[in-house]
Each structure stands twice: as C-alpha cells, then as structure tokens.
Amino acid sequence: MDRKPEVIELERRETPGKLQGLEDNLRLPAVAPGGDFPIEKLVSEARQQTHAVGQRATRSDCRTHGLGQTKYIADLALPGMLHAKIKRAGIASAHITRIDTAAAEAMPGVMAVLIGRDIPVNSFGPSIQDQPLLAHERVFHAGDGVAAVAAVTEQLAADAIEKIAVTYEPMPAVFDPMAAMRDDAPKVHPPNSNIYTTKRIAKGDVAKAFKESYLTLEGRFCTQMVEHASMEPHAAIADWDANGRLTIWSTLGRINLGRADIARTLKLPLNRIRVIGTIVGGNFGGKNEITQEPILALLAKKSGRPVRGIFTRDEEFTATTTRHPFVMEYSTGVSREGHILARTVRLIIDGGAYCSWTETTLGKASILAAGPYRIPNLLIEAFAVYTNKTMTGAMRGFGAPQVCFAYESHMDDIANALGIDPLDIRLRNAFEEGSESPTGQTLHSVVIKDSLLKAAQQFGWREARP
Amino acid sequence: MKRRGRGIACMWYPIGFTVSANPSAATVMVNEDGTATVLTGTVETGQGSLTVLAQIAAEALGTSTEDIHVVSADTDATPMDTGAIASRTTYVTGNAIRMAADNAKAILFEAAAQVLGVEPGQLEARDRNIQVKGFPHRKIAIGEAAKRCQLVLGRPPIGTASWNPPTVAMDPDTGQGKPFSTYVYATQIAEVDVDDETGEVEVIRVVAAHDCGTPVNPMLVEGQIEGGIAMGVGFALQEEILFDAAGTQVNPNLANYILPTTLDMPKIEVHIVESYDPTGPFGAKGVGRADLGADGSGHPQRDL
C-alpha cells in the first residue's frame, strides 16, 4: 500500500470537515452525511410505441443492492428477538438413546430449547415425507439436527448447543449408491428398500436396432456432489401475535409450499400462517423447501419472543440439500453415417439421506438423458438410492447438467470413432421442428440446430479445425 | 506443456414441472394515473424476475416498465404461485400476469369506448394511451380511462388470472406422454488449455448461443447465462463435496470447497438465438438452467 505518509498523518490529525475541503488527489473516502435517498431519479426508458418486452430495462433492485440498502433476513430485527442455533448430529447413522438438555436450559440467556419429540408432526418432504425437522429416534446423516436452542445472542445459542448431551448408538451406514443397491446393503430407512424411486422410458425396439447398427459404443460417466454455495445462508424469523397467528420471514423460494408444510408440521390452519419471502441472496434450488421454519416457530412459541435463525457456512454444506451425484451408463448404436439408431441409458443417482427433490430430479434427468437428438429406439432406466450422506435435492438443472455432460461426452466419443466432426454429428442427429421427443411429444419452437450453427459461426469452429 | 483444445456441447431443458400442475396466479391493478401494481406470489432470488414480470405487464398494458410496481412473496397479500423454481417464472408467472393485465385492460377499454365512441374491440393500448386501432389520433390517456372506471363505470380496472402449462401424464411403464409444455435449447463451445503434465485445465473462451423464446430483457438473459457458465466451470473443474470413511464432510467451508473466482472465468460471448414460442408470454420461454451446458464441452475425462 503506497499511500503518502503525509496523507495518512493528515487523516489522523484533522477533522472530517477540514479534510473535505482538501484536494481530490488525497483520495479520501466519500463523506456521506447519512441523509435521504433517492439520489438521482431513474431515467425513463419509455420509447415510442412502447415495447417493454425486449428492453434492456434496469433492475430497480440494482440500486438498492449497490447502496447496501437491500434488507436480507440477517438485516431485519424485531424487538426482543432471540437467536436460534441447531445442534447437528455429527454421526452418519445412529439411534439416539438419550438427549439431555438440562445444562443448556439452565444457562442464563437461554429462553427455549426444542427437541424432535416436541414437534406436532415431525416430518416433511415434497414427495415423500421422510425427513424429520429434528431427528427423533434415528439419525440418517451427519448433518441431521437433533436439538435447537433460542437465546438472547447468537454466541450464547452456539454455546448452549454445545452443552446439550446426546448419546448415540452407532448403526451400520452405507455411503456408495452402487453398494446401497445391493440386497445385502444396510437399509437406510428400514424396512423400505434403498432404491426409493425409479423411472423408465421405452420407445421402439432397442434390441433389434442395436443388431442393425454399424457400430455400438459404450460410455460410463460420473459426476460429483456439489453445493449451491449461495452467498447468503438459509435464514428465517418466526413471530406470533396474540391471536396465535404466525408470521414467518424466510429465504424460501416457494412460499405457498412453505406455508403448507408449516401448517402440516405445526397442525395449524393455513390462514393462521403468513409467509413472507424476503429478497434472497441466491437460491439456485437450495431454498425451495422448509429447513428450520417450524423449529423457529416452536422456539418462538415457547419463549414468547420472535426468533431468528441463520445457518452457519458449515450448515450450508452439511445440513442443506446438495446436487445429486450421478452414475450414467450409455450404450449407443449408430449407422455408418453417424445417425443414432438406438440408445440405452442407465442412471443411478445418489439420493442422500432423504428424498427431498429426488423424484423430480430423476424424472427430469430421465426425460433429458437421451439428449436433444432424434432417436427412434430408446430405453432409459433410472434409479434413486438412499445413502447416509447429505440429502440431495434441487439444484440449478435438476439433473440436466449431469446428463448433458454424459450425452455430450458420449457424442464426442461417437464422433471420434466414426471420424466425423463433432459439430456435424450433432447437426445430423439434432431435433427439428416437429420432431418426436423421447416421451413421444411433438416438439415446437425447436432451435437446437440454430444454436449449434450460431455458436459455431461465432466461435469460428470451421476455420479453427485442427 | 499446455495444449489447446476445444469442445462443443448442446443441450435442451424443459420449462416448468414434470407433468404435475404448477400454476401461477396474479393480479394487476391499474391506478388512476395509469401506473399499475402487480401482485404475484413469486420470490425474487436475484435472477431479476420482478423486472421481467414488470416488463411483461407493461407490454400488455401499453405502458412503460417504470410505471409498474411489483409486489411479491407474501402469502397474506399476493396470490398463489408455485414458486421460483424449474425456470418457470417468465413462462408461467409471465403468462398469468399477461392474462391478468388483459383482464384489467378489458375494463379500461369499456370505459374508454364510451368516451371515444367506438366498440371496445376496436381499441388497443400503446404509449400510455388507449387508442383506436388504425386511427391512433383518437385516444385517451390510460390514466383518464382508469379514473373513469372508478368514478363513472363503477368498476376499478383490476384483473386477476392464473395459468398452468398444459401437459399429458406419462405412462408408468414406457414414459410416453407430454411432460412439459415447452423446452429451451442451447449450445456452448469452449476453448481450453490443458497442461499435459499437471492435468490442470484453464478455460480460455466460451461462446454461448441460447434460445429463450423472445428475450424479455436481453441484459438479464446475458447475466443468467454468464452466471450459469461460472457455475459450470466450478462443476466441471473445481467443486466437490468430499466425505470421509465415516460419512462426515471433509471440506464444509469456502476455503477448501473451491468456488470459481474472477480469475477462473473465461472470456464469454453470449448470443441469443432468435425464436418465438406462441405458448409463452409475448413468445418468451425462460432461460434459468440451460446455461450449465458448459460442463459438457471439451472435457477429456470421464469423471468430472
């Protein structure tokens, strides 16, 4: 840092008022008198014969973001508000034999403690309600919450959860989805099978078409577990009024579903709950179901005060949904000219400890798995498997990026084997207006070839041929 | 030694939920000065949806984007919306808002028709006026019409509507059906340098050509695609949650879970592919997720 020493010295000595009058080359921070905004009115972008659609219209929230005025949940406070923290299991599979909250409850400043047994309906999930809000008798992954505390400061709440003593009896666990599919694998949610949802798409006659193919290629592709990593962690505030009406401010992206889940878990009528979705610092699919909202509501009820909970960065990784790891096995039969005659796809997705959005992900991925190509003979079989790891849920794409990686890498392999340019083989097989999708749907507004040609032209694909 | 390579990947992505109904409801209220307020249950998660929805409402009402204020995300005050998920907001919520605006406009046209001496069917809304089609000199300001609705007609110009993409259930054994009403398509080409000793990959340049139907706000579409490419670079090259033998995460923090930074970003060129979807609001589809195709391009390994 090369600031002039005399400048630094000047800043130490003089008052802000004096410094404001000095030359600009001192490069002092702007002195804002904390006044009102707006500063400049946003200039109208209305044009002749208004066409609002197609405008590069300025976002009004860009101004509030740039000024630091946007209020996220962590920036909101209610009088008397308490802070909640959740104790995490830290063990992937176990029976809970004992939870002792006495020491935490005895701490000054701790206003309420909650365990699974206190929750009226301790289960939720968009398709299968297999996820508890707080683990009751069983822990299914290391990020499971086992108890929650509300205290007058965040630090106190964090200290209090350390004082909660939980005794676990470890149970067998399974972490690899391929292993979890075997009959002898430990059952994650006994007595149910670990394979908890399957999909199948079948069209034409793949066996016959493979026999007629000039060449058959196989490929196996895997993708890893990743996390949304939004800059803003999951957060919510719960507050009751004197009439027993609950207001929840939350980072949820689906407030009606959130309200329904809160009503179900707390056994409340829907019109006794108000859910307000605040401006969110990133979602990417990770904030589409409830996480702590009913917990905060019960802590608020017990303590008689509003309660706010903000996940730590650690919890963002360990206690919220992630992207499904996929294992994808492809087999494709092609003609000599590179036309795809038949394709089989087998998808095995790591379904984590709870279903969450797995059903949707598997469904979408199956439909997309063959790629945007005209394939008359197709068989897709897909399986989602429980493991004792962080639950896998919705994340930008719902399985689309994983299968795209597979079908496009596979396409390159096919192109390579046949000696055909990767662009050409795609143009040869891609959907056209009116093509039939893998599920027999007639497609409209199909512009995949346009996008291939446009990208190739802008990139200089033909010119840069190696 | 660094070797340069390139890869091409194309993809398709559906808009909305798989088969199941995912409706959006909306209300449009035109004020006495011609500005309007839109009520929608959707949530702004940073993608700029509230701006896009304002543009759709403005287009339908014949006003300008800054005349529209969007109120969102309150179960007490805004109508039901399935939510900001599955890239559905522009398409589904957008259609609901367009229809709600049309319903509000129908009341405005009734009031305006009385003043202009024509049938409501002869009117159109443009440039903050309600004017006669083919004879734009005969017009009345939208605000005037709105005032008349309240004070003369006795019916305020408020319109409500809901919309759901039409689908057909899939056969449980063969999967045949119409799970989505529309799809978007995209191609990305990446140029990369690979160090053949360390295996390190550097993405130099990405050219992206994306279909989103009519782009309601091209600037926001570009922002979404660039954001998606950033996540694609991370997914393809850097990010991974690691577990130990006991099933505990090893790197649950931003120091050891490697996110892409500015220094990892390639040069990006975004091109929007011309397309019009008649089932979407003013031809729009959506863009949300299709941008993660970047991870399919140019990657030589089998495991990401």
Add this chain to the structure above:
Amino acid sequence: MTPVTVIVNGHRRTASVAPETTLLELLRDSFGLTGAKLGCDVGDCGACTVLVDGQAINACLMFAGQVEGRHVLTIEGLASRERLHPLQKALEDNGALQCGFCGPGIILSAKALLEQNPAPSMQDIRACWKPVPMHGLRQDHRSRWGRRAGTACRRCGSATVVRHGKIETWIESRR
C-alpha cells in the same frame, strides 16, 4: 464492556462492546450499518469487506478494538447526497448485481484497488475480487498491509460485474 471510537464514513462514532466483538458486529449491531454481510464468519468469502484506512479487509476477522481511532469506510459511506459513486452507477446501469449479497464487498474491493492504483490492468481488476481465504486467521492492522480481502460472487463469478460494470470505461473517464 469496552468503549470503542471509530471514524465511520467520516463521522466519529462510539460504542461500548464486549472485547471479543468483531468489526463486523460493531458495524452491523452497534451502528446499524448492515451493508457489510456475514457470509462465512471466517474470512473466506469477503462478503464483509470494508475499508480500514483505505485498505480492504474482512471485517469478521478484526476485533472492534483494533480500529480504535481509524477510518472505516462502509458501502453506506460511498454515495454522496447528490449522486451515486461511479462504481455503483456503472453496476446499476448494466444490471451487474443480481442477488446483491456480494455487492457491497465487490464495490469496496474495487474502490480499494482504485485508491492504490488509478490505472489498473484487467488482470489487476479481476484479481482484486479473488477472495484470499483466511479461514479464521485473525487480521490485525499491522499485518493487513499486503493482505487483501477479495469478495466471492456465486451468481456471476464477477466476470459479469467486470464486463457489465464497464469498469474500464469509468477508469478511462477518470484520466
């Protein structure tokens, strides 16, 4: 409780805080300046970036006591009553901030860079936003020279911010 006096955005302000209070907590809880955000609390993400004597640092890694008598600039101090700071204007005009959570950090990191180097290269600009993961290592005002907070952005990887923010154009106009 210890009294702390800091010059925040040009104003001398005092608060009485517990000794372990971080600068971030001081700004947000005691002074109500919530522009600096908590993203990780260990200095890995830069969402809490503020300028202390012109240097960009992670406010979660400094104790309130360490800024006694020093100048702290937060996002709230950047615009004047009459106009936005050019960085804020550039980002707004180009729709470069999406969810906005990283916005204050991104803007202040850029400002710190421009304070030190009024004609940075594109590489310098990009580098100013690369977070330097501190992972809990406390910063103090002596060792902060040469350590720079960057700010992570999940949605746009900051390339959008650079391209859309037309930062280069603004730098040219300052020459």
